[in-house]
Structure formats: C-alpha cells, structure tokens
Amino acid sequence: MGSTQWLDSYSADDLLSDLWTLYLMLLENSGKNAVVLMQWSHLASFLEMCCGIYFGPLVGREGWPRENLEEVSLLVWMLSIVDPQEEDVRDTELFWATKAALRAFVFGAFKVNIVNGTFDPILMVV
C-alpha cells in the first residue's frame, strides 16, 4: 500500500497544518495555485501517499476514522476537488480501496455529530 518512510521526518502537527494549507489553496484556486501545487509541490503524489496512510490498511479497523478525523476529512475534500482517475495513480488497488473507504463518508455522513465534529456511537443505532 505504499511506503511510510517519509513520515519519519514529518510531524503530526506539520502534516495537519499542511493539509489545511493545501486544502485552502485548492479551494481558492483560480489557476495559479494549481500550477504551483501540481508541478512544483507534487500534490498528486502527496495525495496518494496520504491515501496510503488514511485509506490503506487502516480502513475497517477499530477507531477509523474517529481518530484522525480532521486529516481524513481534509483528504476527502482534496480528493473531491482534484478528482484523480484510475489511470492517474500509481497504485490501482489503493485507488479502489480509497473509493471503497469513501462510502463511509457518502452513506455514513449522518453519523457525524455536527456539534463537536466526531463520529457519535449513539447515532449509529439510527
């Protein structure tokens, strides 16, 4: 599902703040931001790296995506903006695993508590 060696020199705070920066840059794109992100900063590779972390072997385990919900949500938003296709990614299995993991956000969005932004286990009865 991909190497995580790059995480050794990347602290969690840096990763979260960088995901926020990238998300805002993509949201405010009028042409220039996309050039910087795609050509200089290698954003597509970075998205696939993050998918390997948050949508790879973690999916289906206990606590997903309740832990790292902020990072996963930002990643979902960025994936919805960039919209990579199957022929664009390196790892096709990871692509379909990501597609499968997105069902949790499509069909399980009502389980997210809007007040505090967490997955609420009480609402899972509904």
Next chain:
Amino acid sequence: MRTIISSTSLKTNSLRGAEAKVEKQAPFATCHLATHILSPIPLGIHTEMLEDRFSHLPTEVIQRIALETVPLSWNYADIRLGRPGPPTTLWALHLTSRRLRDCLLFAENPVFYATVFERAFDFDSVRRRYTAWSPNAETFSNAQIGLGIETFGPAAFAWEGRKRWYALHRVRRAAKQWEREYGRCKYTGPGPLIGSTNVFTPFQTSVQVILSKVGNGQHSMARFVLRG
C-alpha cells in the same frame, strides 16, 4: 568600525573638493536632499556610497528589479514563462550588499513580500477571506476596506506566503522521497494544465464557486442560495 572606514576613505578623498563631489553625484541624486554635506556623519562614508550607482536607486526600483528574478506561476498558454517555485533568488540577492539587504529584508518590507505572494499565488480569494473573516465585515463593503477592519495589512500576506512556501517545501520533500521508490504520479505532468486554467470538472467548479468566490464576499453562500 566607523572611524576606520572614515579614516581610510578620507585619505583617498581628501584631495578632492566638496564641489567636485556634488558635481559627480548630481545626475543620480537630484531629487534627494544633500544631507551628506550637512550630516554629522563623516564625509567618507557618503562619498564611498556615492561611487555605487545601484545603491542610489530608490527602494522601489531595486525591489522591482528583484521582483523580476522571482519565478512566476502563470497558467497562460506560454507556460515556459511561468516556472513555479519559491523565491529563492531573493536570498542570494539579499546576501550581496547592504543596500539590497535593507531593500529585501522580510521584516521591514512587507509590501514587497505581499507583491511576491501576489505573483506566485492567487490573491483575490485570500484578500476576500481576510476581509470576510473580520468581525465588522457586515457593516462595510469590500470596496471600501480592501484588507479588513482588523488591520492585517501587507504583513499578513507576506506571512501567508512564507507559511505556504514552507508547507509546500515539506510536501515536496516528502513526495520526492516517496517518488524515489514508487515513481511520480502521472497527473502531475504539465499536459492537462497547458492552455487552460480549468483543472476541475464543471460540477466541482460550481461547488468551488459557491464556496469561495461569489459576489462581494461576506456570507456569500447563504445569499447565493437565497437569491435562487
């Protein structure tokens, strides 16, 4: 330090008269006050600085020259002119001379670094965001206050650009480390970006328009929905 400089330069310049110096500097310093004659600082420093024509340029001109070395990120048809990247050339320029250091120091030239930010990134949404997030944004329009009541000023954009370049540098470093093993993703190639600014599908563009850039700003999404 000052005494050393003045003594050495006074030795060289002691033979020339003050009138000769005034004549020499006249074509470059006509619009400035002749403070070098009246100032208590020894004359040698000023005569030494007057030898340099570049240092006599106004700060705005020097900054304009330095701005030409900053990489662009245009997405026009001729993409060769737009080489996106961080403004690393400013560091080398900043190390060249004292005058350039004064003109390019980050803490003292926020307007210049806001210009660098404007050159590299999309500027309008950031300005709108800062304006829309200010607490008094409902009482004024964006046309009246460009940068918001809470004076963020050009320093906010300078710091925003600095934060972005640091973040992008981290992302690029991690991505290159990952790509050394797996190869680069195909989507990063310049193919779909040449000749079009639109990298999104129409649906995503409409969502993006609703979210980020409708009208005059403040609670634009609600207004957009209510207007129908």
